[in-house]
Amino acid sequence: MRYFSKVVEAGSFTQAGKAFNVSPSSLSRRVADLEKSLGATLLKRSTRIVKLTEVGQIYYNDVQHILNQIEQSEETVRSYQTTPMGRLRISSMVSFGDIVLLPLLDEFSALYPEIVLDVSLSDELSTLGRDDVDIAIRGGYAPNERVLAIKLMDNSFIPVASPRYLETHGVPENAMALKQHAGLYFKTPTGPTPWLCNKNGQWHDVSGPAVAISNNGAWLAKKACEGEGILMSTRWALASYLELGQLQELKFEHEVAITQSSTMAVYLLYQKQRYFVPKVKAAVDFLVERLQTTNAR
Amino acid sequence: MRYFSKVVEAGSFTQAGKAFNVSPSSLSRRVADLEKSLGATLLKRSTRIVKLTEVGQIYYNDVQHILNQIEQSEETVRSYQTTPMGRLRISSMVSFGDIVLLPLLDEFSALYPEIVLDVSLSDELSTLGRDDVDIAIRGGYAPNERVLAIKLMDNSFIPVASPRYLETHGVPENAMALKQHAGLYFKTPTGPTPWLCNKNGQWHDVSGPAVAISNNGAWLAKKACEGEGILMSTRWALASYLELGQLQELKFEHEVAITQSSTMAVYLLYQKQRYFVPKVKAAVDFLVERLQTTNAR
DNA sequence: TATATTGTTGCCTTTAAAGCAATAGTGATT
DNA sequence: AATCACTATTGCTTTAAAGGCAACAATATA
Numbered sequence: 108m109r110y111f112s113k114v115v116e117a118g119s120f121t122q123a124g125k126a127f128n129v130s131p132s133s134l135s136r137r138v139a140d141l142e143k144s145l146g147a148t149l150l151k152r153s154t155r156i157v158k159l160t161e162v163g164q165i166y167y168n169d170v171q172h173i174l175n176q177i178e179q180s181e182e183t184v185r186s187y188q189t190t191p192m193g194r195l196r197i198s199s200m201v202s203f204g205d206i207v208l209l210p211l212l213d214e215f216s217a218l219y220p221e222i223v224l225d226v227s228l229s230d231e232l233s234t235l236g237r238d239d240v241d242i243a244i245r246g247g248y249a250p251n252e253r254v255l256a257i258k259l260m261d262n263s264f265i266p267v268a269s270p271r272y273l274e275t276h277g278v279p280e281n282a283m284a285l286k287q288h289a290g291l292y293f294k295t296p297t298g299p300t301p302w303l304c305n306k307n308g309q310w311h312d313v314s315g316p317a318v319a320i321s322n323n324g325a326w327l328a329k330k331a332c333e334g335e336g337i338l339m340s341t342r343w344a345l346a347s348y349l350e351l352g353q354l355q356e357l358k359f360e361h362e363v364a365i366t367q368s369s370t371m372a373v374y375l376l377y378q379k380q381r382y383f384v385p386k387v388k389a390a391v392d393f394l395v396e397r398l399q400t401t402n403a404r
Numbered sequence: 405m406r407y408f409s410k411v412v413e414a415g416s417f418t419q420a421g422k423a424f425n426v427s428p429s430s431l432s433r434r435v436a437d438l439e440k441s442l443g444a445t446l447l448k449r450s451t452r453i454v455k456l457t458e459v460g461q462i463y464y465n466d467v468q469h470i471l472n473q474i475e476q477s478e479e480t481v482r483s484y485q486t487t488p489m490g491r492l493r494i495s496s497m498v499s500f501g502d503i504v505l506l507p508l509l510d511e512f513s514a515l516y517p518e519i520v521l522d523v524s525l526s527d528e529l530s531t532l533g534r535d536d537v538d539i540a541i542r543g544g545y546a547p548n549e550r551v552l553a554i555k556l557m558d559n560s561f562i563p564v565a566s567p568r569y570l571e572t573h574g575v576p577e578n579a580m581a582l583k584q585h586a587g588l589y590f591k592t593p594t595g596p597t598p599w600l601c602n603k604n605g606q607w608h609d610v611s612g613p614a615v616a617i618s619n620n621g622a623w624l625a626k627k628a629c630e631g632e633g634i635l636m637s638t639r640w641a642l643a644s645y646l647e648l649g650q651l652q653e654l655k656f657e658h659e660v661a662i663t664q665s666s667t668m669a670v671y672l673l674y675q676k677q678r679y680f681v682p683k684v685k686a687a688v689d690f691l692v693e694r695l696q697t698t699n700a701r
Numbered sequence: 702t703a704t705a706t707t708g709t710t711g712c713c714t715t716t717a718a719a720g721c722a723a724t725a726g727t728g729a730t731t
Numbered sequence: 732a733a734t735c736a737c738t739a740t741t742g743c744t745t746t747a748a749a750g751g752c753a754a755c756a757a758t759a760t761a
Contacts, residue, residue, distance in 0.1 A: 120739060133719045135740060145481045154726045154738045162484045165680050169477035172550075173470060180466035184442045187459050194458060417708060430750050432709060451707045451757045 108170045110137045111149065115167050118157055191389040192221035199244040202324040202344055203373060204228040207398070208244065215393050222386050230296045230322065241387050242394075243376040255379045257391070259398045262371040264293075264300070264339040266363055267354040272334035279337075282306070282359040288315040289336030293365075294322040300365035302339060310367055328354070339365055343373075373398075405467045407434045408446065412464050415454055472535040480680050488686040489518035496541040499621040500670060501525040503641055504695070505541065512690050519683050527593045527619065538684050539691075540673040552676045554688070556695045559668040561590075561597070561636040563660055564651040569631035576634075579603070579656040585612040586633030590662075591619040597662035599636055607664055625651070636662055640670075 113123040120131040120138075127134070142149050149163035159167055187193065199208050204226065212224055227240070246262045266285070279285055282304035292299045292314075301314045318336040321327050324344050331338040332353045338345075348354040357363075364371075375394055381387045410420040417428040417435075424431070439446050446460035456464055483490070496505050501523065509521055524537070545553040563582070576582055579601035589596045589611075598611045615633040618624055621641050628635040629650045635642075645651040654660075661668075672691055678684045 121737085129718095130720050131739070132721080132741080136718080139740090145478060147481045147484060149481075152739065153728085154740090155728050157739085162481050165484070165677070166477060166481050169473065169480065169677060173473050173477065176466070176470050176473065180463060180470065181442060183466065184444050184459055184463050187462065188444050418706085426749090427751050428708070429710080429752080433749080436709090449708065450759090451709090452759050454708085 108141070108174060110134050111141055112167065112170050112174060114138060114150065114157060115159060115163075120157065187385075189385060190221065191219045191385040193386055194223045194225050195242070195386045195390055196225045196227070196240045197242045197244070197390070198227045198229060198240045200246060200373075201228045201230050201322070202341075203244055203246075205325070206344055211394070211397055214397075215390065218393070219386070219389055222389070241377065241381060241384075242390055245374055245376060246371065254376055255382070256374040256376050257395055257399070259373045259375050259394070260343060262341055262343075262373045264363075264365045264371070265342055265345070266302070266337055266339050266357040266359075267331060267345055267349070268337045268357060269332050269334045269354055270352070272331075272336065273355070275334065279357060279359075282313055282361045282363050283311070285313040285337065285363070286315050289318045290315040291327045291330055291336045291338040292317055292320040293324060293327060293338070293340055294320050300339065303364050303367065304359075305362045305364070305367075313363070339363070405438070405471060407431050408438055409464065409467050409471060411435060411447065411454060412456060412460075417454065469535065476535065476675075476678065480677065483681050483683070486682055487518060488516045488682040490683055491520045491522050492539070492683045492687055493522045493524070493537045494539045494541070494687070495524045495526065495537045497543060497670075498525045498527050498619070499638075499641055500541055500543075502622070503644075508691070508694055511694075512687065515690070516683070516686055519686070535675075538674065538678060538681075539687055542671055542673060543668065545671045545673055550676055551673055552679070554672045554692055554696070556670045556672050556691070557640060559638055559640075559670045561660075561662045561668070562639055562642070563599070563634055563636045563654040563656075564628060564642055564646070565634045565654060566629050566631045566651055567649070569628075569633065570652070572631065576654065576656075579610055579658045579660050580608070582610040582634065582660070583612050586615045587612040588624045588627050588633045588635040589614055589617040590621060590624060590635075590637055591617050597636065600661050600664065601656075602659040602661065602664075610660070636660070 110123065110127070110129075113126055114120055114134060117123040117126065120134045124131040124134050138150065145166070147162045147166075148160055149166055151158050151160050151163075197208070197212075205228070209226070212226065216222070216224060244259070268288075276288060279288060283306075285302055285304075290302065292301075294300070299317075299320050301312050304311045304313045315337065319327060319330055324340055327338055328340065328345065328348055330336065332348060337357070338354075342349075345354060349356065375391065375398075377387060377391055382391065407420065407424070407426075410423055411417055411431060414420040414423065417431045421428040421431050435447065442463070444459045444463075445457050446463055448455050448457050448460075479490075494505075494509075502525070506523070509523065513519070513521060541556070543559045545551070565585075573585060576585060580603075582599055582601070587599065589598075591597070596614075596617050598609050601608045601610045612634065616624065616627055621637055624635055625637065625642065625645055627633065629645060634654070635651075639646075642651060642653075646653065672688065672695075674684060674688055679688060
């Protein structure tokens with residue numbers, strides 16, 4: 108079809124041949140083949156002039172359009188490979204999504220209007236691993252050959268309480284004293300998180316009596332603000348309350364945590380090879396820049 | 405492109421290979437070549453499943469369209485200056501199809517016995533725009549470079565009622581009085597059609613209380629004949645009832661309509677280039693002659 | 702865990718496309 | 732009117748692309 112089209116435009120097999128760096132004989136044969144397969148004569152040839160027949164004219168118009176479409180389609184695919192666009196599927200922990208991610212993504216959308224965001228908030232980690240997500244944000248990472256994990260920020264839990272609570276019930280002198288205090292417990296997919304204390308290499312459960320247990324951080328934080336008990340949650344989840352003074356951090360001589368493994372962190376996960384897809388690269392770079400520099404290391 | 409398309413549809417290189425009587429290895433190579441030339445991965449392969457990537461999906465849609473165009477173009481050339489024959493796909497609005505088109509097509513079939521009619525009646529316009537139809541009949545048209553629209557007949561709605569109804573409830577003196585009358589409402593895909601009246605450039609809703617609402621014109625007409633209320637429908641849909649005197653038109657000083665846009669008409673649509681295909685030309689010419697001369701301008 | 706199916710890859714064969722030289726036809730020039 | 736210059740075509744050869752086969756690796760199902 109390209110050959111035919113060029114022959115028509117050049118009005119000559121020889122000229123068209125030059126455009127393709129192909130011998131006229133080959134062009135002649137290809138066009139003849141095309142005519143044979145269509146069962147119609149497209150070109151009226153004389154040794155001196157080549158012009159379209161009636162059907163040829165009709166066919167030429169069609170071909171013109173078709174070639175255009177093909178080129179346009181190829182262009183679309185190519186630009187797709189270079190310009191960040193398309194659907195970007197992000198999966199994140201619920202609390203992190205609500206507090207940190209979603210506000211950031213508004214800015215991201217403004218930067219890359221051609222990217223359609225598809226955000227799933229879930230604390231289940233099953234969503235990754237399959238190919239149904241481009242980027243995942245999780246606390247801790249499943250070590251996998253093909254998956255790259257970037258530490259975004261610290262994810263260790265800190266104990267907090269409202270000034271009112273501390274006034275009423277007293278500030279716990281040390282970690283062990285937590286046992287005597289009302290507890291607001293955060294529940295992960297693996298169950299509620301106890302209060303643990305590392306004292307001289309030994310771990311002790313210092314959980315106090317439970318007032319409430321939930322996987323909804325905001326609700327627990329509200330309860331903590333209202334002085335219902337002591338809460339352990341992540342620094343980033345509590346940041347706004349700490350700033351306003353609604354809650355204050357409790358500091359102890361001995362480390363307090365909710366798990367014995369010390370490397371608690373929020374990780375950004377994506378498939379190594381997918382980093383070359385523009386939309387993924389754009390998102391990874393954006394998130395790393397905004398989250399890693401400001402809050403973490 | 406054909407290979408790629410088939411692989412997508414079959415969801416398997418092996419299956420697609422069978423369709424072409426070609427080994428899977430060859431298909432695999434061709435598709436790989438295509439991907440290389442586009443510089444993009446079109447298919448996500450695992451030994452067990454083959455599915456489109458995001459770019460792949462976009463490209464597949466384009467390819468689909470392109471292959472269609474090529475096929476149509478070949479058909480145009482091959483059938484050039486032959487007798488009208490083959491499958492002719494017509495899409496029409498339901499009511500128009502029932503009342504006007506289908507009766508006419510019997511005659512058409514007698515004229516061109518070698519044409520196999522494939523008629524789809526639907527009020528959705530989604531069927532158009534695609535290349536899966538040779539001729540479409542719609543009320544109104546989307547202006548398009550390649551699509552030609554011929555006005556077949558007027559499509560404005562007129563109010564009618566049975567003599568008995570008018571006897572019992574009185575003939576409405578003016579358009580405003582319609583509000584007091586029982587209404588039989590025709591429902592289009594965009595919703596029920598209210599009664600509107602243009603009075604000194606102002607549009608007023610003069611809909612009366614609804615007795616029945618339906619997208620089935622015949623059923624509403626029957627109800628109207630039985631004196632259940634006033635019906636607004638197109639002149640061509642009501643023609644037989646008006647002739648028999650079962651229904652009579654209500655005329656008012658001020659224009660009554662079902663939409664504020666005045667250019668209501670039935671259009672015959674077809675792709676400009678396809679007029680060269682004998683079967684299409686035959687049908688367009690036939691329909692225009694039979695419909696445009698008798699009822700319209 | 703074993704099995705069957707599928708996509709890919711290396712190697713070879715087949716088929717299509719390209720190149721070359723010769724031929725025949727045609728419009729312009731003399 | 733005859734010649735000339737140029738062009739499309741055709742037979743033959745070369746080259747490149749596509750296809751087939753067997754072996755292999757991967758994966759979902761039993």
